[in-house]
Amino acid sequence: MSWAADHVGLILSQTGTHLFLAIVPILLGLIISIPLGWLASRYRVARAILIPLGGILYTIPSLVLLVVLPLILGTQLLDEINLIVALTIYTCALLIRSIADALASVSDNVIASANAIGYRTSGRFFAVELPLAVPVMFAGLRVAMVSNISLVSVGALVGIGGLGQLLTAGFQIYNTPEVVTAIVAIVVLALILDGLLVVIGRTLSPWAKAARAGATA
């Protein structure tokens, strides 16, 4: 792979852009999905609207969103915002459902116990219910993270940066080593971040070891 050796700087800078474009939507998606997931777990009407809406948005291909969003947001076709918004939409579609399911599965006994100790509703949510939702929430986060990293490369088709740029450049001059380098870099990036999320999820939910073994089976 002498191509990769000769282009370390380019690969690293595109990896940085790629990482940024994949992670920002995860953080935004998390911030948006926690309140909406709570709504969906609490109110049947909210669930009946949010979950199907997420399903419909998830159905729309990324290339389509990248073309349509500039019209809705008033941005340029080349603007990174379009990709960030598109991936945030997919992240929310995945996370709202898993957060709602996770919150709904917190046992009534746990909530009654928390009330008995003196938690108020908001304190109970952040100290008891949300932490208990972490394992399921992180399962959703992992799927979102890995597919985001793969989807950022679609942005190259409308001129947005990231490792996808190596794919389109490698296609234009039929430079197969460049294409292979980009694919390997994207997969490795995804696996590293996936592993990182596993570690973070376990650190945040040390009690859940046994429960996790049951849930992922």
Place this chain on the structure above:
Amino acid sequence: MGQGGKGGGDGMNIGSFFTDPTNWSGPSGIPQLTAYHLYLTVLAVVIGAVIAIPVGAFIGHTGKGSFLVAGFANGFRALPELGLLILFVELIGLGVVPVTLALVVLAIPPFLAGTYSGVNNVDSAVIDAARGMGMREWSILFRVELPIAMPLILAGLRTAVLQVIATASIAAYIGTGSLGYFIFLGENTRNYTIMLGGAIVIAVLALVVEGLLVLVQRLVVSPGLRSVRQRRRVVRSSSVTPSTMDVETAGGTSSS
């Protein structure tokens, strides 16, 4: 190939895309491109199913190699669609073969994961009962496990179809005559109206196909599985309840 006869930069009159007769006829008209897009999708999904469902059923039934499924499903989700398409074109050349190959690779993981978890999640008490009635392994697989696994297999089908429709659009970048054609034509001629029109046609196709698959799912799934809650009420007193819930959880996560 019909350029649509439109110039004039970002003339934002999307109606003109759909009323322009050149976009409705010939090899690069909407009907023709839709048909080819669907042809590519069906081809890849069928080949993917033929490969992945037997393997998933075998692994789920015997439990051999289940670690493969977990690693495979996650690792393959990370594969960039665009990268696969370009790589196969550079290795094989232009044409329907490299595109189909890339689409098949993307269709396999959802089928594999769905079939495996569907079959694997079947209650062991149910299988014991089938065995106790004298059913052989093959009929247990075909008449008990696969029907019970059907909701998850169909969830896998939906994911696979979605993924393949999206990637087939991207394949227009490498010259495949799919509905993505308009997006790249518009991009190259700096005509946003054409791009937008193409995007809308793809979105409609994806939503219609998804809607049809949801309908199929309702029709095909055995009535006995339709309401897990109802089933749980029946089996509440027995020890089967936890794994009934497993099926429900697994169904929920993979259909999202």
